[in-house]
Amino acid sequence: MASQRLPNYLLTxxxxxxxxxxxxxYLLGSQSGSKVSRYELxxxxxxxxxxxxxxxxxxxxxxxxxxxxxxxxxxxxxxRAKKLQQKGFRGxxxxxxxxxxxxxxxxxxxxxxxxQQTS
Amino acid sequence: MTxxxxxxxxxxxxxxxxRGFGFAVMEGENDLVDWGVKAVKGxxxxxxxxxxxxxxxxxxxxxxxxxxxxxxxxxxSSRVQAxxxxxxxxxxxxxxxxxxxxxKQLNVAFLGKARGTKHAVAESxxxxxxxxxxxxxxxxxxxxxxxxxxxxIFDAVALAEHCLRSGxxx
Numbered sequence: 001m002a003s004q005r006l007p008n009y010l011l012t013x014x015x016x017x018x019x020x021x022x023x024x025x026y027l028l029g030s031q032s033g034s035k036v037s038r039y040e041l042x043x044x045x046x047x048x049x050x051x052x053x054x055x056x057x058x059x060x061x062x063x064x065x066x067x068x069x070x071x072x073x074x075x076x077x078x079x080r081a082k083k084l085q086q087k088g089f090r091g092x093x094x095x096x097x098x099x100x101x102x103x104x105x106x107x108x109x110x111x112x113x114x115x116q117q118t119s
Numbered sequence: 120m121t122x123x124x125x126x127x128x129x130x131x132x133x134x135x136x137x138r139g140f141g142f143a144v145m146e147g148e149n150d151l152v153d154w155g156v157k158a159v160k161g162x163x164x165x166x167x168x169x170x171x172x173x174x175x176x177x178x179x180x181x182x183x184x185x186x187x188x189x190x191x192x193x194x195x196s197s198r199v200q201a202x203x204x205x206x207x208x209x210x211x212x213x214x215x216x217x218x219x220x221x222x223k224q225l226n227v228a229f230l231g232k233a234r235g236t237k238h239a240v241a242e243s244x245x246x247x248x249x250x251x252x253x254x255x256x257x258x259x260x261x262x263x264x265x266x267x268x269x270x271x272i273f274d275a276v277a278l279a280e281h282c283l284r285s286g287x288x289x
Contacts, residue, residue: 003129003146003181012152016250041177 007068011040013058028053045069081107131180132279133171133206134271135199140167141271144178145279151251153178156271164202171206175213183210184282186274187219218282228281237266241273244280252276 021033038044127147144153159166226235257267
């Protein structure tokens with residue numbers, strides 16, 4: 001039995017860092033801690049700028065701070081990659097098509113993600 | 120700092136006390152997701168239950184770990200015993216499994232012997248989860264001192280951790 005990951009772990013990392021919601025809000029450049037509270041209660045999803053600010057604050061990649069959201073997006077992307085693979089390719093040459101095929105296979109197997117993490 | 124990437128069972132440990140209750144949410148043996156104390160006033164059981172309901176709604180735990188109160192020697196007050204029964208009933212309504220552990224079981228698990236103090240268990244947990252808990256460890260209680268309110272957190276973490284370690288969630 002395995003639980004679904006939570007949409008984000010912002011509260012966990014904030015508590016580990018011993019920061020208050022107001023302090024995180026200040027670091028994010030927000031007016032008050034209420035926005036931070038809404039992110040932590042999964043009532044609101046932060047924009048890209050805020051997500052990257054969170055990465056800078058907690059020193060963790062965005063995919064680790066938002067694993068539930070990341071997994072959801074990843075499965076949608078994988079479904080699209082599968083469709084694209086089934087469509088076939090019209091490349092500019094054999095090498096080009098082979099590279100595309102490799103990329104899509106990597107997305108589907110999770111290799112792409114692993115490569116990004118190690119690089 | 121431990122990574123939170125592993126996909127595992129989510130356990131909510133609840134340790135009711137005279138002030139309210141301590142809680143801890145764990146995913147797998149190594150990931151402490153949330154922890155804290157909910158202090159309540161007035162109708163303590165009703166308010167505690169409402170807080171527990173909010174935690175369940177937010178974290179959707181697979182298992183709730185509680186202290187065993189039916190065993191001989193349990194010195195929990197009748198109010199706390201009633202609260203634990205109400206939490207068990209709520210878990211039943213939400214289809215969440217409940218696991219109960221006695222203090223003796225926790226002492227054996229964390230100290231290797233049946234007899235021991237809550238502070239000794241808390242110290243071992245503060246060492247294990249140093250990032251999260253070391254700065255919340257209350258000073259060792261002397262005879263004339265009342266128990267630090269943060270001790271409820273350590274009780275809840277001990278319940279959740281032991282539930283995951285014992286692998287009896289199934």
